[in-house]
Amino acid sequence: MMLLNESLPPMRKFLLLPVMIAVLSGLAACDTPPAEENLIDATWETIETQAQGSVVNFMMWQGSSPINDYINNYVVPEVKARYNIDLRISGGQGPEIVQLVMGEREAGVAKGQVDMVWINGETFFQLRNIQGLWGPFVEKLPNSRFINPEDPYLSIDFQQAVEGMECPWSISQFALIYDSARVAAPPRTLPELEAFVMANPGTFTVSNDFTGMTLLKSFLAELSGSPTGLDGPFDEAKYERLSAELWTILNRLKPYFWKEGKTFPKEHSVMDQMFASGELLISYGFGEGGIEDKVRNGLFPTSTRGYAWENGTILNANFFGITYNAPNKAGAMQVIDFMISPEAQLKKADPNGMDSNPVLDVSRLPEEWKAQYEAMPTRKYGPSMSELSVRSIQEPAAEYMIRLYDEFRTEVIEK
Amino acid sequence: MKNRRLHIGLLLFVLIGVLPFVSAFVYAVLYSVGLAGVVNDGFTLRFWAAVWNSGEFLRSFGYSAGIAGISVVVSVSAAMWLTLQFKRELQHRWLSFVIYLPLAIPGVVAAFFMVQLFAKSGLFSRFAYHLGWIAEAREFPDLINDPYALGIMLAFITIVTPFFVLLFLNVYQNERVAELTELAESLGANKKQVLWRVTLPILLRKTWTLIGLYFIFLLGSYEVPLILGQESPQMLSVLIIREIKQYDLSKISEGYVVAVIYTIFVSLAAVLLFYRKKSTTDAG
The missing domain is CATH 3.40.190.10 (Periplasmic binding protein-like II)
Known part of the structure; x- marks a missing residue:
């Protein structure tokens, strides 16, 4: 400010203020709307x-x-x-x-x-x-x-x-991944998951993000009894019944999860390294597990395999x-x-x-x-998508996701 | 002339410093009561009620204050000890370089360093594995995303301690503590008395406003707890951003409620800090 005052003749200083105000208010104001576009009807x-x-x-x-x-x-x-x-x-x-x-x-x-x-x-x-x-x-x-x-x-x-x-x-299809050199038979159903985490405590977790919630949707579909169990518009009663069952199972297994279920990864991306180091034995992701480039880059071992849940994973x-x-x-x-x-x-x-x-x-x-x-x-x-897609399920209505996000926090993380 | 310059300065301060802050605050208040936001439809207090009833805000606040408090106390103590113990050595180029280096490291980078070093798959875990101390990566102690926030505090202390060392060294020299120590000793004070009655009071009195500000700064920090924290409870900024970015658009206002409460608290704390500083300097 000192510099400005000394280098400008007195008149200019008064001009400066309105200019500044104009610039500042210009930042806040909206642009003028463009000429009417008819691109919807254009050739x-x-x-x-x-x-x-x-x-x-x-x-x-x-x-x-x-x-x-x-x-x-x-x-x-x-x-x-x-x-x-x-x-x-x-x-x-x-x-x-x-x-x-x-x-x-x-x-x-x-x-x-x-x-x-x-x-x-x-x-x-x-x-x-x-x-x-x-x-x-x-x-x-x-x-x-x-x-x-x-x-x-x-x-x-x-x-x-x-x-x-x-x-x-x-x-792409969501798939689970495991290292066939370490795990002979990875879990494909919730009862198998239960047996697996009890035998290998600390090696499984659910990321608290889109990827983890997609896994929970597969679990929810399994509890519904069929790959098409969640299709159609959101059904409150069905959700209440299935999610109550899911939270009971997850809370029962929680002590056997990564970090004893006291916390969950915020993002799935951090799970890659934990899988690579053997801290986690099971991981998952879209793109049929997204294994190819990670094996090629040497992050995952060549014995890494991808598979779908028995009742299906989201495609x-x-x-x-x-x-x-x-x-x-x-x-x-x-x-x-x-x-x-x-x-x-x-x-x-x-x-x-x-x-x-x-x-x-x-x-x-x-x-x-x-x-x-x-x-x-x-x-x-x-695996290729065609190998997995015999076990695929559709994305359920968005409300399932909203509720899972919310309640995974209140019913599992904070419990 | 001087008067006019003062007016322009004040105007610029209001335009650049106060106006955006106040507008953002007003917007957040409007959002929190449903008067702003495309998915909101009119005045409601239900977001405030929801935040209050969930108890998450208070937990998060307590958690953040605990982490910030412990980090500041440990950093200040460590810095004080380093300053008094190594005041001469700290003048050396290489030592001061080592001590002050963390000052140049941004929070995000510090947090990533922590992950690289202390995670179960990190460097120290690998050393421990190769030395045969642990048989598997998951046996390494929990320092990242851990329930006691050890990783967050370690990162904070690493970043903040050098700043306090620098600060205490300057105050030590400017306030001529060395001379005062000599004087006190010549008057018969023992080492303990000098420390508790002369050195510490002088250093702390001159710096406690900054110590308080650092507490507020850590209270609101984002990247470090985002990377190193756990999912629940979360530090305040992480909680606010999570609420504002959540999937359920109809609950975004809850994030603004937390932001408003937090802003009011921090503003009051800052005002109090400066008000009391002013009155002590006035009295002094």
């Missing part, structure tokens, strides 16, 4: 033209190096070369995306910070709740013709119809959404269309790369692509 040619040379802001989870590598070293240069689009990546997953969109809604921001987001059913449910998504847009994408609209795993997300409000990108897809206030919806559509193209999906499936299952229906592909998809290299260590 693909119009969208392509609009997308040319634009900037697309993409918010995604950046916690996996093979995924980052695929995005940064394949998708970003490709969309630049093909459409002259600058694809800018920012880090953020479920809660951050919801917070951002909610904040922008609350502040009435007309031009949001991000155009497209990578989400799963949990975030889709939340964003739909706050009208945070723009669409329907999926049918407009030329490459969406290769996606089977009848596939329940792609058209229903957490028992909510997708209706073109988000575009599937990958599909679900993850999606792209376009935010309700995306400044560049056309650009986002162009990028998403590229990411579901046969070429980009094949590249994404490379077991030595991102190793993630395509969402395309091979029978719908043109002949030359069909052949390439059929000749696709297979995984060396992890």
